[in-house]
Amino acid sequence: MSDSIVVEDLVKKYGDLTAVAGISFTVKEGEIFGFLGPNGAGKTTTIHVLTTLLKPTSGDAYVNGYHVVREAQKVRESIGVVFQDPSLDDDLTAYENMYIHGRVYGIRGEKLRIRIDELLEFVDLQEFRNVRVKKFSGGMRRRLEIARALVHEPKIIFLDEPTIGLDPQTRYHIWEYIKKLRSEEGVTVFMTTHYMEEAEFLADRVAIIDHGKIVAQGTVEELKSMIGDEVIYLKLGRGPSNGGSVPCLEASFIKECRQLRPGEIALKVGNAGEAIPRVIELAKEKGWLIKEVRYKRPTLNDVFIYLTGKDIRESEGEAGEKIRHIIRSRLAR
Amino acid sequence: MEALSGFYVMTYRQLKKFSRARSRVIGTIVNPIIWVLFFGLGWSGVFNFPMAKQLFGGVDYLTFLAPGVLGMTLFLSGFISGISIIWDKQFGFFKEVLVAPTSRVASIIGRIFGDSLTTLIQLLIIFALLYPLAGSLSLMGLIPSLLIAFLSSMMFSGLGVIIALKMRSLEGFQLLINLVMMPTLFLSGALYPITTMPYWMKLLAYADPLTYPVDGMRYFLAGTSALQPTIDVVLVTAFTALSLGISSVLFRNTTVE
Numbered sequence A: 001m002s003d004s005i006v007v008e009d010l011v012k013k014y015g016d017l018t019a020v021a022g023i024s025f026t027v028k029e030g031e032i033f034g035f036l037g038p039n040g041a042g043k044t045t046t047i048h049v050l051t052t053l054l055k056p057t058s059g060d061a062y063v064n065g066y067h068v069v070r071e072a073q074k075v076r077e078s079i080g081v082v083f084q085d086p087s088l089d090d091d092l093t094a095y096e097n098m099y100i101h102g103r104v105y106g107i108r109g110e111k112l113r114i115r116i117d118e119l120l121e122f123v124d125l126q127e128f129r130n131v132r133v134k135k136f137s138g139g140m141r142r143r144l145e146i147a148r149a150l151v152h153e154p155k156i157i158f159l160d161e162p163t164i165g166l167d168p169q170t171r172y173h174i175w176e177y178i179k180k181l182r183s184e185e186g187v188t189v190f191m192t193t194h195y196m197e198e199a200e201f202l203a204d205r206v207a208i209i210d211h212g213k214i215v216a217q218g219t220v221e222e223l224k225s226m227i228g229d230e231v232i233y234l235k236l237g238r239g240p241s242n243g244g245s246v247p248c249l250e251a252s253f254i255k256e257c258r259q260l261r262p263g264e265i266a267l268k269v270g271n272a273g274e275a276i277p278r279v280i281e282l283a284k285e286k287g288w289l290i291k292e293v294r295y296k297r298p299t300l301n302d303v304f305i306y307l308t309g310k311d312i313r314e315s316e317g318e319a320g321e322k323i324r325h326i327i328r329s330r331l332a333r
Numbered sequence B: 001m002e003a004l005s006g007f008y009v010m011t012y013r014q015l016k017k018f019s020r021a022r023s024r025v026i027g028t029i030v031n032p033i034i035w036v037l038f039f040g041l042g043w044s045g046v047f048n049f050p051m052a053k054q055l056f057g058g059v060d061y062l063t064f065l066a067p068g069v070l071g072m073t074l075f076l077s078g079f080i081s082g083i084s085i086i087w088d089k090q091f092g093f094f095k096e097v098l099v100a101p102t103s104r105v106a107s108i109i110g111r112i113f114g115d116s117l118t119t120l121i122q123l124l125i126i127f128a129l130l131y132p133l134a135g136s137l138s139l140m141g142l143i144p145s146l147l148i149a150f151l152s153s154m155m156f157s158g159l160g161v162i163i164a165l166k167m168r169s170l171e172g173f174q175l176l177i178n179l180v181m182m183p184t185l186f187l188s189g190a191l192y193p194i195t196t197m198p199y200w201m202k203l204l205a206y207a208d209p210l211t212y213p214v215d216g217m218r219y220f221l222a223g224t225s226a227l228q229p230t231i232d233v234v235l236v237t238a239f240t241a242l243s244l245g246i247s248s249v250l251f252r253n254t255t256v257e
Helices: A043-050 A072-078 A094-104 A109-122 A138-149 A168-185 A196-202 A220-226 A272-286 A300-308 A319-332 B002-020 B022-046 B061-083 B085-090 B093-098 B104-133 B142-166 B173-187 B199-207 B211-222 B229-252
Strands: A003-014 A017-028 A032-036 A058-063 A079-082 A156-160 A188-193 A205-210 A213-219 A230-237 A254-261 A264-269 A289-296
Touching (some): A003 A043, A017 A032, A017 A043, A017 A205, A032 A043, A032 A196, A043 A188, A072 A079, A094 A109, A094 A138, A094 B093, A109 A138, A109 A168, A138 A156, A196 A300, A205 A220, A205 A300, A213 A300, A220 A300, A264 A272, A272 A289, B002 B104, B022 B061, B061 B104, B085 B093, B085 B142, B104 B229, B142 B229, B173 B199, B211 B229
Parallel strands (some): A032 A205, A079 A156, A156 A188
Antiparallel strands (some): A230 A289
8 A cells, every 4th residue: 555645744834823833644545544633723724735725834745646836736636625615606506516526627528427427326416416506405515515526536535624514413424425435436535623533433544633733643543542541341140160259360461350349350451442352262261151341442532632631622612613614504504 | 628628617607607696687787777767867857958968979868878887787797706706715616726737727717708708698688778768879889899898897807806816804895895896987987978077087087997998888889989999999908908817817826825
């Protein structure tokens, strides 16, 4: 697998304000990369640089192997973008919106028509093909925007806060489409979000950004294991060999084993997901009967608090952002 | 080839959007009709005395006013459509175009071209309504007049784009509209002749880009004009080229804030 996006020490300043303060990361081909951080952390600025809309103050960025400043044209040809702000023409139909996009990208005729219908099918909007967008719900608009960004078969798609302002159910629905993007269209996805559960559900790897700096990056599992151990709780029935009392399990991957009450033990491990099958195997060897397995792991939010000292939600709700949300939800109505 | 595609599709978009925005279509046609009926017919009662025609170069007031109303329409329609790019800028479509690999110059010219075509359609409708009302409009003069109208509509649309690209927020929008639109209209000679204006006002009138399309169209439609029609046509063409040039360069070099 090669790298789809390579960012090296990227800095973007607006006058005295430093929006992005020297970030580096790579996105591998075919992965969903989540850029997680509160509003104003520099996420959108990063997307604007990567999509050639802004020139970086210093540092380099390559998208699909092309330099975002020196080879901007090549970058533009190979990417699809869904911006945070709504960008559909309300008075035009779903088909017309996609048609305009396709023509802008130099696709035409039968090829364009087939591609549009294929994509409308992909986001389940085929029956609304000739309906004006002003009648669409917020979720339908988002789906159409995603479909539109795919018309020219980009290798990478950028999604800036793809589910902002949507209700939880619609959000989940959009997530399913984003997963399908990779599995069916085979594109690399770079997305920004300030929703923990979004990054957790979708992203193969996550970079956490705060005040223009990446404070941590890795898989969700890796990030969580940064802040400590996971705990497996076992409820045991009477096994043939152990009679009434339950002694503890001992193994190299178990950091600590405590009996909580008769028949229930807690095991501290590094990674519960990997440890559980081994624990079950060990228990089987001993002839134990396992009635229930539970485990508790730190959430991404715990990781964020650990790294930045604040809850991601606390940093939400800047006035300007709020107004944008209101405008967005009005437009979406 | 690719550039043509950007031009074509932006023209397509503006025409489609116009045809769908029914209120905009009705508004742009109703507005000039109100001017002609209430303003025009009102004053043509006043200018009903012998020799009154001499004030307006030998034609009745409605015939004099008709090219002015056409000029007013192309100015308002062109300018507003150009400046409406600020809405695209405020929301997402602007970025859509900026992030596309297509030629930005072709896109913006296509947009202006499309808007000017819609203006031309409005002008044709208004002319059809004016023709029976005004005493002696020339049908033959319609073709050169529409040519002038199309060019100057692109000029004002380009001007609108330039202003919109330079504006950072929507706050100054209303103020700007009043500050630019009213004087441009009153100084252009659309409603009354330039020839009888006080000297200082005449100077301002000559600096007004709307003066020349109005005067040129008046020459071809009403058979009277304050300036040489050749001068009108040359200046309209020059202003249009300048406006398109500046708006193209600005749009090509634009970035998001």
